[in-house]
Amino acid sequence: AQSVTQPDIHITVSEGASLELRCNYSYGATPYLFWYVQSPGQGLQLLLKYFSGDTLVQGIKGFEAEFKRSQSSFNLRKPSVHWSDAAEYFCAVGGIQGAQKLVFGQGTRLTINP
């Protein structure tokens, strides 16, 4: 069965600093990987996804993520964070059926210092 680990429960960065949120997955085949963001009191918004091809994927709001099969990782990055990026970030993995049966990580709460 697939699983997702987000090792960092809470991260604080200064506005303008770079950001990397970690995500490690467990799945026997090529996974379908997603990053979602949840702002306070909101639903989940899709940031980006990886299915195949180029291992560096670009998303919305200036985010990118890199799929590394050898490390079973799909880390999310942003070169310069904005105060509006403060939110909860979830990594998710889907199996052979794609987006069906998504398994989510525990989430990483991002705080931005002014």
Place this chain on the structure above:
Amino acid sequence: SAVISQKPSRDICQRGTSLTIQCQVDSQVTMMFWYRQQPGQSLTLIATANQGSEATYESGFVIDKFPISRPNLTFSTLTVSNMSPEDSSIYLCSVGLQRGLTDTQYFGPGTRLTVL
């Protein structure tokens, strides 16, 4: 993506009562899902809402507690029955849309439920 709405956006209920949550999509979709997000936790899939047939429940969730309806391709309801404080959560619906090679899930804004 699709425009997904949920009603109510939040509610406070007494234990022992039931609440029905509605999910409406602005286009016809084959796949609809219901998730629970307990306080400070991640999302857990409750069930897949199948149009024209019974929902498919995940381990740990049963139809008597979480009955689901899917009368058409744009609408679904989730009922939380005989509620207890442990049912206090955010309940989210999502839809699966074909984007490129495979499907991607898009989420509604959620229903925040507090059970007293």
